[in-house]
Amino acid sequence: MVLGKGLRLPSITSTRLVLLFSLALVLLYNFATWRALGHLISLQGLHKLAFFASFGLFLWAAITLLLTLVSFRWTLKPVLSLVALTSAAAAYFMNQYGITIDTVMVQNVFETNPGEASALFNFKLLGYLLVLGLLPVVLIWRTPVLYRPLFRGLLNKLLVIAACVLVIAVSVGAFYSTYAPIFREEDKLTHFINPTNYLYALGKYAKQSLGIKQHLVIQPIGQDAAMSAQASAREKKSLMILVVGETARADHFSLNGYARDTNPELARLDILNFTQVHSCGTSTAVSVPCMFSMFPREDYSDKKGKTYEGLLDVLQRAGVQVLWLDNNSDCKGTCLRVPNRDIPKTQPSPFCDGKNCLDEALLVDLQQYIDRLGDNAIIVLHADGSHGPEYYDRYPKSLERFTPICHTNQLGSCSSEELVNVYDNTILYTDHFLARVIELLKHNQERFDTSMLYVSDHGESLGENGLYLHAAPYALAPQAQTHVPMLMWFGQQALSDLGIQRDCLQGKSGEPDLSHDNLFHSVLGLFEVRTSLYQPRLDIFHSCRPNMTAAH
Incomplete structure (x- = not known):
């Protein structure tokens, strides 16, 4: 040499x-x-x-x-x-x-x-x-x-x-x-x-x-979808905000028994919390299209997700107004055929810094959109939530309650305490964000039967057994990546107007077999959309509506 x-x-x-x-x-x-x-x-x-x-x-x-x-x-x-x-x-x-x-x-x-x-x-x-x-x-x-x-x-x-x-x-x-x-x-x-x-x-x-590209013909589904006569005749229409969370693990929600008070604001609200919900995948690319798909996890594939319409298409076909707002990577194909927009990171806003936006940016000007609604509507908010590894960028400093924090994306260089602290601060901000969503819905409950459904797309590993982040193969993934939080809120009279018994729904909170598979049919059921695709056994609300006709 x-x-x-x-x-x-x-x-x-x-x-x-x-x-x-x-x-x-x-x-x-x-x-x-x-x-x-x-x-x-x-x-x-x-x-x-x-x-x-x-x-x-x-x-x-x-x-x-x-x-x-x-x-x-x-x-x-x-x-x-x-x-x-x-x-x-x-x-x-x-x-x-x-x-x-x-x-x-x-x-x-x-x-x-x-x-x-x-x-x-x-x-x-x-x-x-x-x-x-x-x-x-x-x-x-x-x-x-x-x-x-x-x-x-x-x-x-x-x-x-x-x-x-x-x-x-x-x-x-x-x-x-x-x-x-x-x-x-x-x-x-x-x-x-x-x-x-x-x-x-x-x-x-x-x-x-x-x-997929060679056979990329989108198969329509639910072409028979229509609003029930009862829902069509109801003077007060339904407004749901469906919040798709990001990387939140259920065992770090104090609503689910976590020792730290990570849900102080939601705990003071009239929440229906479901403690045993599991995700369809361990990454956004799988879980988001899967949860909006008619296919259950065992039968879902990326090809099916990309070549079949989903829940939002069926709702739109039945006359429900649909809007997807994104503060995450994107909707992974789920929102392509419905009105949708990304939150611009460079917009002048107290919630954006040119690189990232806090999830409250999703609510900016949303009231003006709601004011123009004239029918049943669903608004999907795809949140940034607890997206890693830069957890410290997902919440405002005013909510940095747990310290010291991990202030780097080199997670292995942080102590377990620092990593858990910074992650728990993201959950604390999710709690605050969801409370803001409910506040917005309360403002509109005289005009609409309002509701919010929140569920995370997947969980997150925080260094347990040397594993960080997510996307582990599902069969081997730890519970931290598949056990996700899910909760609901309903406005005044919404449950009674929709014929749903609250005590019955509360009784389902600890059922062990709930998952993303329930989302498709539960949302169809809540809006009373009639279609041959609908499966009552997967509708969380179905058995709690004794006076509603079972014909779908």
């Missing part, structure tokens, strides 16, 4: 470069994989060390095999450079937040907005990108690579691939009884392995997206 006009390294063959780069991936980019592996196996002593050596050889051979397939003169360096940069970013997020990378996580990446993406950037991420990304790229491009003639090169690649297959077979065969249960449930380990986790997820996401 000499220093002159630039860094010059000794020449090596393409095979040796692939072997060295693969080894670096195994040793430097897969700390999360090794950590997960340590939790999955029960071997002890020398047997454990031997298995780890076996797994290292297995991983080295598998990555070498993949990269050998692209080790040609015009592809090798560009591919290795791209893998180095992407793997550095993947390593950072897995190490820092304890996440895994699957198709849903890739979908989140592609559907995030610049504001959300910038919130994740920090100097530690920059360090990963420089040391594990840019530095290897420089070394790769400054290293002269020797390529064999075409036929000799192909023969060499075949021999390398055969050797890799042999190493994989020997490594797995020696510990088959240990490997088998690990890979039988792929979520336990394969979503950690860098770079195969994101390469597989990217391929699967691309295939799904291409399939």
Whole structure:
């Protein structure tokens, strides 16, 4: 190695470069994989060390095999450079937040907005990108690579691939009884392995997206939807504000028994609180379209979410006026066929700073819209809520009650106390925001039968077992990511006008099987929309309306 006009390294063959780069991936980019592996196996002593050596050889051979397939003169360096940069970013997020990378996580990446993406950037991420990304790229491009003639090169690649297959077979065969249960449930380990986790997820996401785009015909649903005669004849119309929360976990609501008083304002209001509600997904990209879909979680898919109409389409078809206001990333396709608008971050407002808006910005000028309403209406407020990792930007300083706080997006560098404090301040602000929503509805309850329904899209991990943020695979996600708060408020006479018995509804507050699956049918039922899609068993209100005709 000499220093002159630039860094010059000794020449090596393409095979040796692939072997060295693969080894670096195994040793430097897969700390999360090794950590997960340590939790999955029960071997002890020398047997454990031997298995780890076996797994290292297995991983080295598998990555070498993949990269050998692209080790040609015009592809090798560009591919290795791209893998180095992407793997550095993947390593950072897995190490820092304890996440895994699957198709849903890739979908989140592609559907995030610049504001959300910038919130994740920090100097530690920059360090990963420089040391594990840019530095290897420089070394790769400054290293002269020797390529064999075409036929000799192909023969060499075949021999390398055969050797890799042999190493994989020997490594797995020696510990088959240990490997088998690990890979039988792929979520336990394969979503950690860098770079195969994101390469597989990217391929699967691309295939799904291409399939959806090729068949992107929106299927209408509920074409028979119509308001019931009773609802149509009712002089006093219904006005619902449906607040879609963000990243709120139920166990941090004092309404649900949390030791801290995070719901002081709601506790003084006439709230119906539901304590055992579960989400459809662990990320906004899944949960939001799913909760507005006619499909239950077990039958929902991203393709169905993008190719079928949803709840808002059916309500609009039945004559309900619909408006979606967004202070989050976007509505994930849910609001595309109804009136909708985003809250501009740069608007002159006491709630916006040019980069973010507090959720109270959703209420600015909303009264003027309500004044123009002449029929049944639903207003959906997509809140920013407790969106991480910059929790400290989600609430005004006047509500920073719990201190000291975590004032960085590098969550692993904060103490558990600081992280919980800053998160609880976001819940405290959600409490205040919902109280403001109810205040607005109270102002309109003489003219409308008013109601508010709040439910979060998913929960959040706060460092438990080394896991932060959300979007864990649903089957393995902790309760913190799937157990969400849901509550309702009704204006004076609204329940009696709608024929709903409050005591009956209150009795459902602790039912264990409530979920996002109930939203579609409950809102249809509340507005008394008749359609063959409606399923009374999933309508929370249905059994509490004894005088209402059951025909739908």
